[in-house]
Amino acid sequence: MQISSLLLVNSALATLRQHSETDRLAYIKAVLCLANETTTKSGIPGVTNRFEDHLAVHHNQTPNIHWVGHFLLWHRYFVATYEKALRDECGWTGGQPYWDWSLDAEPANPNSTRIFDSRIFDSYSGFGGNGDKVVPTADQNPINITGGTGGGCVQNGPFVPSAFMLNFPTTDCLRRDFDPPIMNSFADPKLVTHVLAQKDYTSFAKAVENVPSMDQPNIHGSGHFGVGGALGTIGNAANSPGDPLFYLHHANLDRIFWQWQQMDLTTRLDQVGGPVVPLDYSGTNVTLDFTINIGNLAGNATLKDVLDTTGGTLCYTY
Numbered sequence: 001m002q003i004s005s006l007l008l009v010n011s012a013l014a015t016l017r018q019h020s021e022t023d024r025l026a027y028i029k030a031v032l033c034l035a036n037e038t039t040t041k042s043g044i045p046g047v048t049n050r051f052e053d054h055l056a057v058h059h060n061q062t063p064n065i066h067w068v069g070h071f072l073l074w075h076r077y078f079v080a081t082y083e084k085a086l087r088d089e090c091g092w093t094g095g096q097p098y099w100d101w102s103l104d105a106e107p108a109n110p111n112s113t114r115i116f117d118s119r120i121f122d123s124y125s126g127f128g129g130n131g132d133k134v135v136p137t138a139d140q141n142p143i144n145i146t147g148g149t150g151g152g153c154v155q156n157g158p159f160v161p162s163a164f165m166l167n168f169p170t171t172d173c174l175r176r177d178f179d180p181p182i183m184n185s186f187a188d189p190k191l192v193t194h195v196l197a198q199k200d201y202t203s204f205a206k207a208v209e210n211v212p213s214m215d216q217p218n219i220h221g222s223g224h225f226g227v228g229g230a231l232g233t234i235g236n237a238a239n240s241p242g243d244p245l246f247y248l249h250h251a252n253l254d255r256i257f258w259q260w261q262q263m264d265l266t267t268r269l270d271q272v273g274g275p276v277v278p279l280d281y282s283g284t285n286v287t288l289d290f291t292i293n294i295g296n297l298a299g300n301a302t303l304k305d306v307l308d309t310t311g312g313t314l315c316y317t318y
């Protein structure tokens with residue numbers, strides 16, 4: 001049996017809007033601390049700090065961790081490990097906050113910018129706002145994402161270029177490309193209800209990710225493409241953890257997953273499924289003892305190890 005090195009203590013998660021301004025500032029300070037910690041752990045060439053350690057592990061594993069049976073559990077373990085780094089190395093004392101985009105989405109009004117006016121994007125106590133307007137070339141926008149309103153470097157907040165740069169895989173600023181029509185349709189509360197109504201792990205996981213197409217809204221794509229559009233960092237499959245918001249988006253997906261598990265905990269602490277190879281729905285499926293790894297960030301874990309957020313490996317709830 002694999003004993004993981006990860007144990008999160010007293011880690012209760014809360015939506016960012018439930019945090020006080022002091023807490024929100026403390027969380028962002030911890031993120032900047034991680035980005036300024038130059039003793040790295042991943043061993044991945046090109047990585048210059050502890051924040052990029054996480055980005056690089058996700059980058060390198062991107063071909064194996066999406067549209068697979070272990071998608072949700074890999075990302076659960078990954079976000080929990082990032083939270084642990086913020087706590088152990090950067091003085092954060094809370095749980096990993098999440099961003100519940102469905103609270104502000106306006107599916108009936110695709111061009112609404114209400115969601116982008118929410119406090120999470122505040123220039124002082126939030127994650128900052130949009131990038132300046134850049135028109136993508138056809139090369140930069142292979143899947144032809146429309147509706148983007150930014151695309152350049154974030155213009156305000158704690159992660160502007162003078163305070164925060166990404167050095168992996170290449171040097172770049174943090175980019176955002178707010179896309180109201182995608183945000184409002186992909187973050188539709190009805191999609192959350194649809195996901196929560198799934199009867200087994202495989203169909204749940206499939207409902208969260210849906211298919212790789214912009215024509216079929218899916219909640220996983222909401223934070224990624226609603227904020228990232230065509231050019232934003234969080235919209236890039238490999239480099240999305242370069243946007244600190246990634247972790248709040250994925251914590252929310254994980255919260256929905258945990259909520260779903262709790263509706264039938266006995267069964268759902270013991271059930272996995274879905275393909276080992278991306279989108280290979282007729283191929284081999286993952287099993288409870290399928291092992292995931294997050295490189296040198298923490299020890300390997302089986303899917304069984306991380307199905308329970310309050311089990312031996314993980315220790316948090318929402």
Ligand SMILES: [Cu+2]
Nearest residue numbers: 058065066075
């Ligand atoms: Cu991912």
